[in-house]
Ligand SMILES: Nc1ncnc2c1ncn2[C@@H]1O[C@H](COP(=O)(O)OP(=O)(O)OP(=O)(O)O)[C@@H](O)[C@H]1O
């Protein structure tokens with residue numbers, strides 16, 4: 458498994474053939490203004506249990522009002538005045554610090570950060586939602602069948618946004634007197650057989666009709682779409698097929714037949730398919746392409762660091778106290794954005810960091826307010842648990858003096874240097890030892906340690922007759938060292 462730094466620097470190492478792993482980098486505009494105005498979080502009363510790592514679309518909590526209909530979509534894109542990082546400091550420092558030993562506060566915070574708690578406003582996805590809603594409105598108004606494909610990596614807000622889209626359509630239909638289509642939301646992973654999706658669609662179109670045992674549901678749907686059987690007031694049908702990856706890998710014929718239903722001359726089906734694969738139409742639906750019925754595509758890009766900060770901020774905004782040190786949230790956002798841009802992961806890591814604080818408080822007698830906040834070191838431990846990498850493991854299991862050598866190297870290189878000598882490194886090493894009240898070893902021993910670190914591929918040593926003048930360079934990313942050592946209390950101050 459690549460290290461965090463490696464993941465960041467080599468996006469091409471991600472397997473493009475696997476629908477699960479495709480990833481887009483988001484650079485969509487930020488919506489800070491909106492967060493500051495957003496109403497308090499409405500926490501769902503009962504956190505949902507996952508059936509699998511992927512949740513059913515039906516499981517997602519509903520919201521009564523929608524962002525798209527509140528008209529907050531594009532206005533906010535240009536309104537950002539300060540960077541989310543700076544605002545993070547402003548917002549968090551004017552509230553009292555929470556009390557993690559108060560069980561009510563603890564559960565309120567955990568709930569606010571739970572994946573199944575619906576945010577009151579879905580920030581950073583306004584554009585995508587607007588495009589989906591517009592597609593649905595247009596199809597309904599023109600009574601035109603068609604398909605739309607939503608793609609994006611795990612945890613990028615696809616299913617969450619679809620819940621909001623459904624709400625937006627209901628508001629639109631109510632306000633304009635337009636017709637709300639019949640909506641069928643199917644999570645493909647919950648189908649007992651792939652073709653069951655056709656039974657579900659047929660059952661929704663003809664709820665009172667018994668299934669014809671002699672003709673398959675697909676056949677009957679194909680007949681309905683081929684013949685003009687329209688009756689006045691007949692509704693359009695919106696089929697939302699989430700976790701479509703299941704069909705892509707299991708049964709491409711069904712996937713093909715499903716999309717083809719929207720191309721039949723009298724079809725009234727608006728199909729929205731949601732999956733991780735980016736090039737569904739090109740790779741799996743060539744016939745659709747040749748018929749010129751390629752689905753419209755809306756891609757959900759991986760969340761950037763700034764977007765993750767905005768979303769976390771929005772979720773924590775309603776709490777009347779400060780839970781996290783701003784730097785801790787920033788560290789989480791930076792690492793998650795570099796690795797995957799997965800919001801589910803970011804929320805899980807924040808909850809993990811709270812648990813680190815809980816453990817610390819249980820084991821200690823200190824009750825100062827500082828110790829009550831979730832700090833960078835709590836976050837670093839939660840992160841390293843979430844993204845275990847061999848290099849981080851190696852650094853964390855080195856003897857203490859070798860870790861001090863690495864910490865000293867990072868400190869030296871922070872001043873813009875790319876390499877140093879054993880002599881200079883020795884000075885930096887002695888400084889760190891002094892500041893931490895640890896007796897330093899002599900330069901001969903330090904030189905020995907550098908050789909050991911060189912053998913492990915962590916440092917690179919140049920040649921020189923005088924040991925002091927041997928050049929030292931880092932063979933691994935500084936970020937991995939900081940990441941690995943930040944979780945160790947002893948190094949926290951050295952690295953700050
Ligand atoms: N913009 C956002 N604002 C607030 N929370 C978000 C946002 N995006 C994602 N989340 C949180 O992350 C969780 C995961 O998002 P969601 O289920 O929509 O991901 P997905 O793109 O459908 O992923 P998958 O491909 O794995 O199904 C949501 O339940 C929600 O808690």
Ligand SMILES: [Mg+2]
Nearest residue numbers: 615616617699
């Ligand atoms: Mg989903």
